[in-house]
Amino acid sequence: MPELPEVETTRRGVGPLLEGRRVSAVNVRNPNLRQPVLASLPQRLTGLTLRAVERRAKYLLFRFDNGFLIVHLGMSGSLRIVEPRTAFRKHDHVEITFDATHCLRLHDPRRFGLMVWTEEPPKDHALLRHLGPEPWDEQFSGAYLHAGARRRQAAVKNYIMDSRIVVGVGNIYASESLYRAGVHPNRAAGRISRTRYDAIVVAVREVLEEALELGGTTLRDFVHSDGEPGYFRVRLRVYGRAGEPCECQGGLIRQIVIGQRSSFYCPRCQR
DNA sequence: CTTTACGCCTGACGGC
DNA sequence: TGCCGTCAGGCGTAAA
Structure with missing residues (x-):
């Protein structure tokens, strides 16, 4: 059950390996997460360069030049990076390949997770709009x-x-x-x-x-x-x-x- | 406004 | 051994 530290650790784990790389392929094996994964996600992402992996609350924000991929791990989700052609496991629902060398896979048995594309600033997105301060904010006292x-x-x-x-x-x-x-x-x-x-x-x-x-x-x-x-x-x-x-x-x-x-x-x- | 109930989903576990 | 009911839980939404 990923809590905030797990999500932040995920961010620190995948960010340095992927930032600056270009999406070369997107494979949605099962779109049925908490919200359906957008059918056009492959066309939307392919060719874009990942600028940064950020985080707000338990949402991971993959920043591209023209928008963000918002990822939530729900109850049972995890991300990992594997080499191309690595055998899929059960519940590997989405794979995003960078530079044809690094495959980011979302694994989520219970599918409470989420992967949505947005072109507005994440803070204005309906999912993040009402969030309070981070625990390490000065405001939290x-x-x-x-x-x-x-x-x-x-x-x-x-x-x-x-x-x-x-x-x-x-x-x-x-x-x-x-x-x-x-x-x-x-x-x-x-x-x-x-x-x-x-x-x-x-x-x-x-x-x-x-x-x-x-x-x-x-x-x-x-x-x-x-x-x-x-x-x-x-x-x-x-x-x-x-x-x-x-x-x-x-x-x-x-x-x-x-x-x-x-x-x-x-x-x-x-x- | 605040507060509560529910549903999404699978795996683990216990009882028979 | 296998089947089945129960529980767990993030979080958005609906309802009270």
């Missing part, structure tokens, strides 16, 4: 979260997962961040102090940065013909650990459902 939460009854876990508030906090790292900040995931967003929001901001950044650092060690996997970028080995302290003792030795980790999602917390550490 305890004061910002505190002000935005006034009178909000929603659980703080849902609040920090709301992409209009801040982008890139997925289900796993939301639980982990709130654990580190000592905040109960079900607490109403509007009933948390400014000071505790400061702690949440620090925790979110710590968790994401830790994952990003571990991601750096897997960059080589993007060019391995048989490799999968793989989920990072961040040590998860509560996620997926229902019933296990917390590190505090004073409680068992509990699992509850908040907003249709599994949430994990320590009843002793988090209030």
Whole structure:
């Protein structure tokens, strides 16, 4: 499940290998992603030179001279670069070949991913228009979260997962961040102090940065013909650990459902 | 406006 | 062994 660090690691992995190269072929093997891949994508892309691979939230933005290819990895998506004529795997849905030497393949078993072409600035695109700040933006602060939460009854876990508030906090790292900040995931967003929001901001950044650092060690996997970028080995302290003792030795980790999602917390550490 | 429910989809897993 | 039901989850959209 790619979260922000995985997407950023993907960007850093594929960008340097592809930037400056020209699209020589596009092969859409299965267009049925969350939105259908445009039938004219091959004609649209072939011959264009990739200028940069950028990122906004969990969207990868492949910048060409006259537009952007927006890619989202959804739940199960991954990108990798292989040599021409490498055997396709099941669920390799789209292949974009650069300079006839580098084949970028989108692999996505669940097909919650997305690949769309746009000629407007990505920030104005319907998918990105309403996104809040990146976690590392100055704007993302305890004061910002505190002000935005006034009178909000929603659980703080849902609040920090709301992409209009801040982008890139997925289900796993939301639980982990709130654990580190000592905040109960079900607490109403509007009933948390400014000071505790400061702690949440620090925790979110710590968790994401830790994952990003571990991601750096897997960059080589993007060019391995048989490799999968793989989920990072961040040590998860509560996620997926229902019933296990917390590190505090004073409680068992509990699992509850908040907003249709599994949430994990320590009843002793988090209030 | 805020909040909640749902659907898209496949693989993993448990029960029988 | 194999079949089947259940669950997981990002995120846009519809509905409350």
